[in-house]
Amino acid sequence: MEETQVKKIPNATAKRLPLYYRNLKFLEELGTCRINSSEFSKLVQVPSATIRKDFSHFGELGRSGYGYEVSYLISVFSQTLNVKEVTKLALVGAGNLGKALLKNNFRRNDDLVITCAFDNNETLSGTTVGEIPIYSMKELTQQIKKRKIGTAISTVPSKYSQNAIDLLVNSGVTAILNFAPGRVKVPKHVHVHYIDLTTELQTLVYFNENM
Amino acid sequence: MEETQVKKIPNATAKRLPLYYRNLKFLEELGTCRINSSEFSKLVQVPSATIRKDFSHFGELGRSGYGYEVSYLISVFSQTLNVKEVTKLALVGAGNLGKALLKNNFRRNDDLVITCAFDNNETLSGTTVGEIPIYSMKELTQQIKKRKIGTAISTVPSKYSQNAIDLLVNSGVTAILNFAPGRVKVPKHVHVHYIDLTTELQTLVYFNENM
DNA sequence: TCTCTTTTGTGATAACGTTCACAAAAAAGA
DNA sequence: TCTTTTTTGTGAACGTTATCACAAAAGAGA
Ligand SMILES: NC(=O)c1ccc[n+]([C@@H]2O[C@H](COP(=O)([O-])OP(=O)(O)OC[C@H]3O[C@@H](n4cnc5c(N)ncnc54)[C@H](O)[C@@H]3O)[C@@H](O)[C@H]2O)c1
Ligand SMILES: NC(=O)c1ccc[n+]([C@@H]2O[C@H](COP(=O)([O-])OP(=O)(O)OC[C@H]3O[C@@H](n4cnc5c(N)ncnc54)[C@H](O)[C@@H]3O)[C@@H](O)[C@H]2O)c1
Numbered sequence: 109m110e111e112t113q114v115k116k117i118p119n120a121t122a123k124r125l126p127l128y129y130r131n132l133k134f135l136e137e138l139g140t141c142r143i144n145s146s147e148f149s150k151l152v153q154v155p156s157a158t159i160r161k162d163f164s165h166f167g168e169l170g171r172s173g174y175g176y177e178v179s180y181l182i183s184v185f186s187q188t189l190n191v192k193e194v195t196k197l198a199l200v201g202a203g204n205l206g207k208a209l210l211k212n213n214f215r216r217n218d219d220l221v222i223t224c225a226f227d228n229n230e231t232l233s234g235t236t237v238g239e240i241p242i243y244s245m246k247e248l249t250q251q252i253k254k255r256k257i258g259t260a261i262s263t264v265p266s267k268y269s270q271n272a273i274d275l276l277v278n279s280g281v282t283a284i285l286n287f288a289p290g291r292v293k294v295p296k297h298v299h300v301h302y303i304d305l306t307t308e309l310q311t312l313v314y315f316n317e318n319m
Numbered sequence: 320m321e322e323t324q325v326k327k328i329p330n331a332t333a334k335r336l337p338l339y340y341r342n343l344k345f346l347e348e349l350g351t352c353r354i355n356s357s358e359f360s361k362l363v364q365v366p367s368a369t370i371r372k373d374f375s376h377f378g379e380l381g382r383s384g385y386g387y388e389v390s391y392l393i394s395v396f397s398q399t400l401n402v403k404e405v406t407k408l409a410l411v412g413a414g415n416l417g418k419a420l421l422k423n424n425f426r427r428n429d430d431l432v433i434t435c436a437f438d439n440n441e442t443l444s445g446t447t448v449g450e451i452p453i454y455s456m457k458e459l460t461q462q463i464k465k466r467k468i469g470t471a472i473s474t475v476p477s478k479y480s481q482n483a484i485d486l487l488v489n490s491g492v493t494a495i496l497n498f499a500p501g502r503v504k505v506p507k508h509v510h511v512h513y514i515d516l517t518t519e520l521q522t523l524v525y526f527n528e529n530m
Numbered sequence: 531t532c533t534c535t536t537t538t539g540t541g542a543t544a545a546c547g548t549t550c551a552c553a554a555a556a557a558a559g560a
Numbered sequence: 561t562c563t564t565t566t567t568t569g570t571g572a573a574c575g576t577t578a579t580c581a582c583a584a585a586a587g588a589g590a
Pocket of ligand 1: 206
């Protein structure tokens, strides 16, 4: 190996990166150009020692007795998160939840853009939500390949998510955010993350009652 | 202490409980009355050793060479998750996302019920979504107290979530699921969980590109 | 009843993550 | 320039979570 590869970033750190990034952008908007770990801690609600440890995996980003340059942190993290490149997304299942996501379309994040949607309800196909066209499921493979989309959101009912996701995977999608809780089978190279609102609420209620 | 208290259930286990519970109910619907840890592992996509360790915190729930009785597991976990008691929820911010949640209203989960919603858009107050009435923010405290609600969902824009959540907390709410990513300040006895779709997607994309 | 098979429950261990605490570096002030 | 203050970066300690691996328990079959 020619270059000394950056040490593997721990999982837990990687999961906090988008949070850090978002808050750094917020500080930048405010005109704050310098931040120390304890002030940043108040903003993101992560202990300052954790923040410093996390940052340290990317090199020595700060200066003792001074803190961190906001713009420099942004430049480092935006590289890791690859936010310069726009990630084009597809959405399957333009129902209530799906349409809410389409209307919002990560307005405040220019690195994530839903560019097309699909639904098996034929009365929806040909319509648009905002700028986003809704296609029939028959057009899915063709559109996804044409648009070179690798990431998708599924908001179809649980019962049909295996089907919808098979179709996505066969069209070349390798990362899926699934709002239906039922676990789906996918090849090893495909990543599925679940957002399960019921679980989230039950966990919240549990921790609220037991702690 | 009179009774020997059940040993503290590890955090990681508690977070998986709703997943286990949901899938056990699914098996029950299918008429499956017996399951072993390796079959259950396939269903929930959690390693069988983890499942057995998790279960073991609740006592000896299974039988060697046989597995677990689905109905018995359900009875044990439903107690811990307190699903017999209905948790009444309020929702603030009946916009696109809020209305999608109201329309769905955890249809498949009879232990979670959104019973009222609030919005500062006066044209919404007096209307209903499904059976759920939308009130103006002025009525929030009165309604939440009257209905004895302790848990709420916030789908107001980030900018206003501190305000909305202050109002909820002052009305007696102690657990909040917040869809706006900006961290809010609350008293120590109040629990706030965040669902941050942007972070979720960026993390998914990151893991997809780096693993 | 006896044997073989299945599967649990759990100590032990390894991997991962958080937090502490402080030397060293840099900034700020005198 | 010298002293004081601030704040980083990081080993080390600690705590939690995941995984292994197997004895013991129970079931199934003959
Ligand atoms: N809306 C919520 O509050 C909420 C909460 C938690 C979980 N969810 C989950 O999100 C999913 C969607 O929820 P929703 O409220 O938007 O439901 P919805 O019924 O409003 O929307 C589902 C959409 O998927 C489409 N669809 C159905 N089968 C399809 C298929 N095979 N291929 C393509 N499209 C298909 C339907 O035409 C419909 O437009 C569900 O799995 C639900 O469990 C929703
Ligand atoms: N919809 C999405 O796809 C999506 C995705 C990620 C995050 N979010 C977050 O969820 C939140 C809501 O999103 P949305 O798409 O439903 O937005 P929206 O604008 O459709 O809805 C917001 C609702 O909140 C109400 N509101 C505004 N200020 C209020 C206040 N002070 N008190 C009470 N109600 C108030 C508005 O009247 C409106 O009805 C935002 O914070 C957004 O960042 C949404």
